[in-house]
Amino acid sequence: MIGFIILAAVIGLIIITMGWAIGLFNMITIAMQTVNNQWANVKTEYQRRADLLYNLTGAVKNHKEFEKDTYIAIAEARNGNFGKGKSEELKNLKGLDGMFSKLIATYENYPQLKSSELYLKLMSEITMSENRVNIARTDYNELVRDYNILIKTFPNLIFANMGNYKEQAFFEVDDKEYNKAPKLFPENGSEQLAK
Numbered sequence: 001m002i003g004f005i006i007l008a009a010v011i012g013l014i015i016i017t018m019g020w021a022i023g024l025f026n027m028i029t030i031a032m033q034t035v036n037n038q039w040a041n042v043k044t045e046y047q048r049r050a051d052l053l054y055n056l057t058g059a060v061k062n063h064k065e066f067e068k069d070t071y072i073a074i075a076e077a078r079n080g081n082f083g084k085g086k087s088e089e090l091k092n093l094k095g096l097d098g099m100f101s102k103l104i105a106t107y108e109n110y111p112q113l114k115s116s117e118l119y120l121k122l123m124s125e126i127t128m129s130e131n132r133v134n135i136a137r138t139d140y141n142e143l144v145r146d147y148n149i150l151i152k153t154f155p156n157l158i159f160a161n162m163g164n165y166k167e168q169a170f171f172e173v174d175d176k177e178y179n180k181a182p183k184l185f186p187e188n189g190s191e192q193l194a195k
Contacts, residue, residue: 024159031147035168038140039086043169045136046093049129056122090171137171144168 084092148167151160 021159024156025163026146028151028160028163028165031143031150032165032168035140036145037149038136038143042087042093042133042136042140045133046096049126049133050096050125052122052129055193056119056126078139087169091168093171141170144170 150156151165151167
């Protein structure tokens with residue numbers, strides 16, 4: 001009788017442990033998929049911004065003074081961001097941030113472009129897109145933080161290692177240039193947009 005009770009207790013403990021392990025494994029899997037989903041959202045926002053920049057450069061590329069090199073660089077940046085693995089995508093997206101700042105500085109050299117209605121409309125869209133990019137990056141980093149904590153705490157790390165779940169990289173800004181917010185409008189540009 002005692003042997004039966006011990007056997008039932010061991011079987012019960014095994015079932016409880018397996019249930020807990022399956023639940024934990026599922027929780028880690030869901031967290032990883034949530035991180036992947038948010039990464040796709042970040043890429044979508046960057047692609048939207050790249051498309052807007054491409055449209056903006058396209059709208060003014062025929063201007064006789066506008067540098068063709070700027071247009072070509074934006075087109076290449078727009079087409080080369082995705083599909084190379086997450087670490088390469090992170091690097092390329094950070095490069096696109098730098099390209100964005102350079103493009104805005106280039107437009108500052110052409111006051112006649114800034115008075116164009118199409119220019120002002122596209123710049124307004126780009127400003128909204130910048131906000132969306134920042135929100136997507138922030139949300140991504142928060143999910144990565146939660147996921148990394150989940151897989152690095154004991155006993156979760158045992159199951160994370162068994163499932164080959166790796167720590168995810170944050171979307172970090174590592175250059176002084178990226179710490180500066182791009183100046184979207186000259187001193188009077190926002191006033192022109194409001195008119």
